[in-house]
Amino acid sequence: MAAPPIPSSLAERLSETARRLQTARRVALAALDVDETTWEYAGRTWSWPAGEARTYFHELAPGEAQVLERATEQYGARRVGVGTGRVAVELPADTVGSDEPHVAKLARYGPDAEMGAGKPQNRRERALWEAIGSHPFLPVCAADDDGDWLVMPRATVPPPPADREVAMSRIRRALAAHDDAFHFDELKPENVGRYDGRYWIVDYGRPPGEPRFVEPP
């Protein structure tokens, strides 16, 4: 499982795509012009620039989708998954020095790591991988320094329905030793994948502990 070399031309393209992605979401959110950007839920105050409807929180803004279409046309990076903070794109086989398929996780824009910002999550995932470097954390093979993207092996996410229960209980057991590093809210099928005959956690960039709210409870 040696880290594959990422050519500098590909690294530059990924950085550019991530930056465009961030601009597109920021501009789309600013254009919504919502008065109430905070709301109460479960005794806590939450905040998102587009308000309680959380427009463009889970789903891509149209401008983000366009940026990703352009990346597919220009260098064959194909969207395979969307999270609130990162978008996973599969990299064309001949651009990564490896026989295995790889994805890049591109950082989206958000006000903070709790609410949509992918860059701190990418940086934390890389740091955690460098510190722990073993199953059940899916390897980070390459990353840029400021968190715009990181590269991982491609996994099958989420686990197929027939395997899901077994996969989640195995991952939960494997993570028990890391409860100081892993935020257990993130233990859900869309963050777990099958790779190399095992199940792995593919999304571990969120800091552990209580979520950061505008006014902590």
Ligand SMILES: Nc1ncnc2c1ncn2[C@@H]1O[C@H](COP(=O)(O)OP(=O)(O)O)[C@@H](O)[C@H]1O
């Ligand atoms: N290594 C991977 N292989 C295949 N798909 C992935 C991989 N990592 C992430 N994905 C897909 O991309 C989505 C977003 O990535 P994730 O790391 O969960 O970002 P976020 O922090 O935004 O939730 C995941 O839910 C999954 O569908």
Ligand SMILES: [Mg+2]
């Ligand atoms: Mg996720």
